[in-house]
Amino acid sequence: MKTSLLILLLLAVSFxxxxxxxxxxxxxxxxxxxxxxxxxxxxxxxxxxxxGPADIQDKELRDSLxxxxxxxxxxxxxxxxxxxxGPMPANDRQYxxxxxxxxxxxxxxxxxxxxxxTVTSGIFEVELYQWYGSAALxxxxxxxxxxxxx
Numbered sequence: 296m297k298t299s300l301l302i303l304l305l306l307a308v309s310f311x312x313x314x315x316x317x318x319x320x321x322x323x324x325x326x327x328x329x330x331x332x333x334x335x336x337x338x339x340x341x342x343x344x345x346x347g348p349a350d351i352q353d354k355e356l357r358d359s360l361x362x363x364x365x366x367x368x369x370x371x372x373x374x375x376x377x378x379x380x381g382p383m384p385a386n387d388r389q390y391x392x393x394x395x396x397x398x399x400x401x402x403x404x405x406x407x408x409x410x411x412x413t414v415t416s417g418i419f420e421v422e423l424y425q426w427y428g429s430a431a432l433x434x435x436x437x438x439x440x441x442x443x444x445x
Contacts, residue, residue: 331430349417363412
């Protein structure tokens with residue numbers, strides 16, 4: 296009985312695995328819409344936010360600057376320029392968070408950062424890097440919104 300069950304289980308697993316043989320239907324329209332190359336990838340700009348030189352103690356001003364930071368993120372998400380963002384836990388490199396911008400150049404990313412008051416005020420400094428990743432990342436946001444409680 297155990298042998299039969301094991302054989303049945305192995306057959307089921309091999310059948311399911313055979314369905315994942317790497318063959319898929321290429322969607323050229325979606326690839327074009329997302330700006331994908333032949334590998335399904337494209338270039339983004341990764342922004343690393345670091346602790347900046349400004350030490351703003353005025354709570355009202357600091358709260359206002361961070362409200363603008365989050366408002367800017369919401370605007371860039373709506374414009375489909377911000378693919379992902381998030382904070383980092385305390386670390387010895389003073390990294391505070393990151394953005395992934397769906398733009399082609401570092402100069403475009405620098406322009407977007409001019410709208411972030413935490414950057415322009417010096418609360419955060421930034422490091423920018425070009426990054427090559429899946430062109431499907433922007434559609435991640437559609438799912439992210441569906442699982443976020445408000």
